[in-house]
Amino acid sequence: MASLTIRKLEDDLKHRLRLRAARHGRSVEDEVRTILREVAEPASESAPSRTPADKTKPPRATASAPGVARVLLIVGGGIAAYKSLDLIRRLKERGKDRNLAVRVVLTKAAQEFVTPLSAGAIAGEAAFTDLFDPAGEFDVGHIRLARECDLIVVAPATADLMAKLAGGHANDLATAVLLATDKKILLAPAMNPQMWSNKATQRNLAQLKADGIAVIGPNEGEMAEAGERGLGRMAEPLEIAAAVEAMLKPQTGMLAGKRVLITSGPTHAPIDPVRYIANRSSGKQGHAIAAAAAAAGAEVVLVQGPVNLPDPPGVKVVKVQTARDMLAAVEAALPTDVAIFAAAVADWRMAEPQRQKIKKSGGKAPELPLAENPDILVSVARRKSKRPTLVIGFAAETENVTRNARTKLAAKGCDWILANDVSPQTGIMGGDRNTIQFVTATDAQSWPPQSKDDVAKMLIARIAAALAGVKS
Numbered sequence: 001m002a003s004l005t006i007r008k009l010e011d012d013l014k015h016r017l018r019l020r021a022a023r024h025g026r027s028v029e030d031e032v033r034t035i036l037r038e039v040a041e042p043a044s045e046s047a048p049s050r051t052p053a054d055k056t057k058p059p060r061a062t063a064s065a066p067g068v069a070r071v072l073l074i075v076g077g078g079i080a081a082y083k084s085l086d087l088i089r090r091l092k093e094r095g096k097d098r099n100l101a102v103r104v105v106l107t108k109a110a111q112e113f114v115t116p117l118s119a120g121a122i123a124g125e126a127a128f129t130d131l132f133d134p135a136g137e138f139d140v141g142h143i144r145l146a147r148e149c150d151l152i153v154v155a156p157a158t159a160d161l162m163a164k165l166a167g168g169h170a171n172d173l174a175t176a177v178l179l180a181t182d183k184k185i186l187l188a189p190a191m192n193p194q195m196w197s198n199k200a201t202q203r204n205l206a207q208l209k210a211d212g213i214a215v216i217g218p219n220e221g222e223m224a225e226a227g228e229r230g231l232g233r234m235a236e237p238l239e240i241a242a243a244v245e246a247m248l249k250p251q252t253g254m255l256a257g258k259r260v261l262i263t264s265g266p267t268h269a270p271i272d273p274v275r276y277i278a279n280r281s282s283g284k285q286g287h288a289i290a291a292a293a294a295a296a297g298a299e300v301v302l303v304q305g306p307v308n309l310p311d312p313p314g315v316k317v318v319k320v321q322t323a324r325d326m327l328a329a330v331e332a333a334l335p336t337d338v339a340i341f342a343a344a345v346a347d348w349r350m351a352e353p354q355r356q357k358i359k360k361s362g363g364k365a366p367e368l369p370l371a372e373n374p375d376i377l378v379s380v381a382r383r384k385s386k387r388p389t390l391v392i393g394f395a396a397e398t399e400n401v402t403r404n405a406r407t408k409l410a411a412k413g414c415d416w417i418l419a420n421d422v423s424p425q426t427g428i429m430g431g432d433r434n435t436i437q438f439v440t441a442t443d444a445q446s447w448p449p450q451s452k453d454d455v456a457k458m459l460i461a462r463i464a465a466a467l468a469g470v471k472s
């Protein structure tokens, strides 16, 4: 059987082949195969599958067929790489309905933990490992890999991969693909807790988030190293698969094309370097709203105070400590179509936080003069420019819930207030359920007691209807 080397064809023919391949969204080699198949086979015969010999080599990166979602999974060199094999399986399992295909890239270090053979066998196509693979790079395979997918997932994302990505490096296949892509990226970091809390890693994380890269985890728990515990475990494969599903959802939800800003959690007002004024807000309601808005197709920015919750998938998260930081982050996120202020912002801060730890002195309690914090809800609701179409506040009350909410609505200039009774006996603050009094300028409704997730869904449906001009 004669063999054909595309590289040896005349330049003009190669050029025309490239153009034809690009028009059909195929690699040059696949284009040649298609032409040969068309010549050799009757039209009714189905396309041949790859031969067993083909399957031992990485295939050309080819465009997703219509109706097929393609995830490119980059596996970094960490202990959690073994979980990435389960992740491939979970992704394929959850993506069955939408024909989800998983293509795998292994870094050099990842191959110390898992083999290309096992990753390829589970994915159903050979894994990619080399940037300088002559077969793959004839038609610039790393660029095609970067583009011919719907989402790139890096799991585990090592400290090293995060640093390279934040710095724009491209000295191996994984980083070249990450730099060349125009697709969304989801990172699932996994590393030793010290590596995670290292200032360099946290700097890189902040940069990556600012660049619009989504991050899931890490979780808290046992490390592979004997006796180590802390924040650094990779999110579980099922959690990552769920985040992938959310990120792949076609942007056709109720809030598709809308930008939504949400604040969540408490704020901290420092007293001195070790003490602060805080409140019991858990951030659960704000996070649930952020997740529901993202699930409804909105582009979501969540400005969160210090909370102990994982970032909701598909949401840009900005972490702040103080009320003034929160106001700055909110203003930076504008313009948006909707702004929902679920954070329990401290009303007061120390007029002058002490630089050194305040010491006990002769039984006399220190005076702690307070200054009022900015009112974030008012400052957005009363804006002359860039005021969101809908400005929604929360009111945490312990008495006269509806009456106080009406007063607050008028005083703040917002459109809706969701008031809840946060007296300790209700269990709402920090709990998983909520009971809302929904107050507008013309209406007040009691929503039934329900989970915070259901409150979020109800609110999002109401927002979508209001933006669509439907009267309720």
Ligand SMILES: Cc1cc2nc3c(=O)[nH]c(=O)nc-3n(C[C@H](O)[C@H](O)[C@H](O)COP(=O)(O)O)c2cc1C
Binding pocket: 075, 076, 077, 078, 079, 080, 107, 108, 109, 110, 157, 158, 159, 160, 161, 190, 191, 192, 195
């Ligand atoms: C046994 C072992 C386990 C490791 N586990 C991790 C890990 O969990 N997370 C991490 O960031 N680095 C880990 N490393 C270090 C990385 O393998 C190293 O930084 C490597 O350069 C990462 O390459 P990559 O980012 O290209 O995959 C580990 C190294 C060894 C030897």
